[in-house]
Amino acid sequence: xxxxxxxxxxxxxxxxGHCLGMCGPLVLAYSLHLRPTASLGSAAIWPASANHHxxxxxxxxxxxxxxxxxxLRVRGLRVATGPFAxxxxxxxxxxxxxxxxxxxxxxxxxxxxxxxxxxIVKAATTGRPFIGFLTMLSFGLGTLPVLILYGAIGxxxxxxGAHLK
Numbered sequence: 227x228x229x230x231x232x233x234x235x236x237x238x239x240x241x242x243g244h245c246l247g248m249c250g251p252l253v254l255a256y257s258l259h260l261r262p263t264a265s266l267g268s269a270a271i272w273p274a275s276a277n278h279h280x281x282x283x284x285x286x287x288x289x290x291x292x293x294x295x296x297x298l299r300v301r302g303l304r305v306a307t308g309p310f311a312x313x314x315x316x317x318x319x320x321x322x323x324x325x326x327x328x329x330x331x332x333x334x335x336x337x338x339x340x341x342x343x344x345x346i347v348k349a350a351t352t353g354r355p356f357i358g359f360l361t362m363l364s365f366g367l368g369t370l371p372v373l374i375l376y377g378a379i380g381x382x383x384x385x386x387g388a389h390l391k
């Protein structure tokens with residue numbers, strides 16, 4: 227069983243470049259609204275935004291885990307579209323609340339992605355909901371290092387001159 231969980235982690239790590247292309251822009255988009263206050267200064271940009279990044283990724287990993295539990299035949303997920311959804315997501319991106327980033331992460335876990343779909347199929351083959359959850363969680367954890375690093379670098383670059391304004 228342990229090898230069954232190491233494989234998805236390595237797959238997530240190896241596919242991180244793809245994750246960077248899909249989720250990286252989301253990370254930067256919500257980071258634009260995490261401007262540091264003058265009292266914090268530019269040195270505290272990452273610590274001040276780390277909770278938002280953690281909430282986003284916690285939501286994403288939780289959704290991955292749930293997708294590993296749900297039997298494959300009932301996975302017909304649809305993402306809401308139209309003006310209401312645009313207004314809703316715009317508010318989530320610009321919000322400074324951690325719950326908004328958690329909600330974005332929950333939604334990001336449902337993005338149509340061939341890497342996550344491959345792992346969903348792998349999770350379904352386990353035949354056991356808990357192991358399916360762990361399979362998807364392991365995959366998601368493999369994607370974390372690159373996305374966390376990207377978030378840290380992105381926030382630092384976006385706001386490196388913020389203290390000068």
